Amino acid sequence: MLNVERIRKDFPILSRRINGRELIYFDNNATTLKPIQVIERVREVYENHYSNIHRGVHTLSMEATELFEDSLREISRFINADFEELIPVYNASHGLALASLMISMRFLKPGDEVIVTITDHHSNMLTWRVLSGIVGFKVKYVYPGAGGRIDLEAVESAIGQNTKAIAFPHVSNVTGVINNAKGIIEIARDRGLLTVVDAAQSVPHMPVDVRDLGPDFLAFSGHKMLGPSGTGVLYISRDLVNDLEPIIAGGGTVEEVTIESIKWLDSPWRYAPGTPNIEGFIGLGEAVRYLKRLGMDNVRSYEHELLRYLIKRLEEEKLFEYIEPVDKNSDYSSKTATFAFNIGDINPNTVASFLDMHGIAVRSGKHCAHLLHSHYGVDGSVRASLYIYNTLYEIDRFIEVLKEAVKNFIK
Numbered sequence: 001m002l003n004v005e006r007i008r009k010d011f012p013i014l015s016r017r018i019n020g021r022e023l024i025y026f027d028n029n030a031t032t033l034k035p036i037q038v039i040e041r042v043r044e045v046y047e048n049h050y051s052n053i054h055r056g057v058h059t060l061s062m063e064a065t066e067l068f069e070d071s072l073r074e075i076s077r078f079i080n081a082d083f084e085e086l087i088p089v090y091n092a093s094h095g096l097a098l099a100s101l102m103i104s105m106r107f108l109k110p111g112d113e114v115i116v117t118i119t120d121h122h123s124n125m126l127t128w129r130v131l132s133g134i135v136g137f138k139v140k141y142v143y144p145g146a147g148g149r150i151d152l153e154a155v156e157s158a159i160g161q162n163t164k165a166i167a168f169p170h171v172s173n174v175t176g177v178i179n180n181a182k183g184i185i186e187i188a189r190d191r192g193l194l195t196v197v198d199a200a201q202s203v204p205h206m207p208v209d210v211r212d213l214g215p216d217f218l219a220f221s222g223h224k225m226l227g228p229s230g231t232g233v234l235y236i237s238r239d240l241v242n243d244l245e246p247i248i249a250g251g252g253t254v255e256e257v258t259i260e261s262i263k264w265l266d267s268p269w270r271y272a273p274g275t276p277n278i279e280g281f282i283g284l285g286e287a288v289r290y291l292k293r294l295g296m297d298n299v300r301s302y303e304h305e306l307l308r309y310l311i312k313r314l315e316e317e318k319l320f321e322y323i324e325p326v327d328k329n330s331d332y333s334s335k336t337a338t339f340a341f342n343i344g345d346i347n348p349n350t351v352a353s354f355l356d357m358h359g360i361a362v363r364s365g366k367h368c369a370h371l372l373h374s375h376y377g378v379d380g381s382v383r384a385s386l387y388i389y390n391t392l393y394e395i396d397r398f399i400e401v402l403k404e405a406v407k408n409f410i411k
């Protein structure tokens with residue numbers, strides 16, 4: 001069980017008032033708030049250990065290098081990966097773009113096919129589309145089935161003779177629906193496809209074990225799991241990581257360069273050109289330690305409790321429609337504490353601004369998922385996404401304010 005009252009004390013920003021009200025932060029899929037442990041860690045690095053890494057034999061550089069590498073080790077253990085499988089990048093978008101770039105340039109040719117899903121965030125789709133225009137492969141789309149999930153049968157039937165890779169979200173950033181990533185990967189592997197998993201909304205919310213799932217590539221963002229912004233991870237499986245050559249290279253990626261040849265460093269360094277977000281990754285290491293202390297199983301079950309309560313309250317009030325077909329008979333165990341909705345025809349931005357006037361932060365718009373919104377026939381939605389510091393009391397308050405919004409806007 002999580003001690004939420006204690007957790008809340010670790011987040012200084014929760015004591016802020018917004019428009020004269022207590023802050024209720026329900027925009028966690030966009031980014032999470034930061035605990036004092038992470039804030040102080042970053043500050044401590046600047047005050048005492050800051051220098052460039054891998055650049056010198058001087059004391060500060062060696063200290064910064066050790067702290068940075070220790071954090072990468074901590075993060076790799078968090079998803080049960082090897083150190084060499086974990087490439088430090090700047091965010092999930094960067095990691096997913098690198099994965100699609102590497103696959104496109106190294107493995108694909110004109111006439112090949114790559115599968116993506118209608119439920120993907122733009123960051124797991126648009127670079128594929130750009131590259132398809134350059135390389136000449138085709139992008140194919142899989143649609144969600146009942147309850148918004150990507151069904152295994154749909155994946156199976158989309159795979160053709162020329163399909164070489166599949167990219168999909170572990171969890172939808174709009175609906176919070178959790179896909180059967182292991183099942184999709186097994187099908188893909190049987191058919192010889194490379195797999196790219198967008199884990200931006202799963203790693204922060206549930207235990208994720210790459211050995212169990214078995215993807216070739218998987219990416220997530222540090223800032224969505226209590227860490228600093230400008231940090232992300234691209235996981236590349238050990239079967240590929242030291243055989244592939246980087247597409248983007250530069251300082252710190254090579255052992256030796258001559259006019260005739262390049263000898264790359266081992267992973268992860270061959271994939272990490274230039275100066276990384278040193279203090280950010282040291283902060284992310286601290287964030288991971290924080291989540292580990294809570295226990296990811298506890299995080300998952302607390303979020304599930306929040307979701308069940310939220311849905312129960314919404315059902316009682318019959319305030320609005322979810323944008324995806326929610327299975328009302330389920331216990332919602334295949335959803336994170338995220339849901340997207342509309343109140344009648346009211347513009348989602350109007351609802352979000354009304355909530356903000358009452359101190360409640362939510363996201364409105366299409367959440368970088370235009371195809372999913374078109375699929376559900378809506379022009380946008382309001383999205384509430386909850387995390388470890390949210391409470392049942394905040395849900396009650398959220399419902400009260402929504403009721404006021406209905407009164408105000410629906411005559």
Ligand SMILES: Cc1ncc(COP(=O)(O)O)c(C=O)c1O
Pocket residue numbers: 029030091092093094121123124169171172173198200201221
């Ligand atoms: C599912 C999903 N994928 C990718 C991203 C992109 O993350 P970032 O903005 O950190 O690159 C997001 C961000 O909201 C997301 O929710």
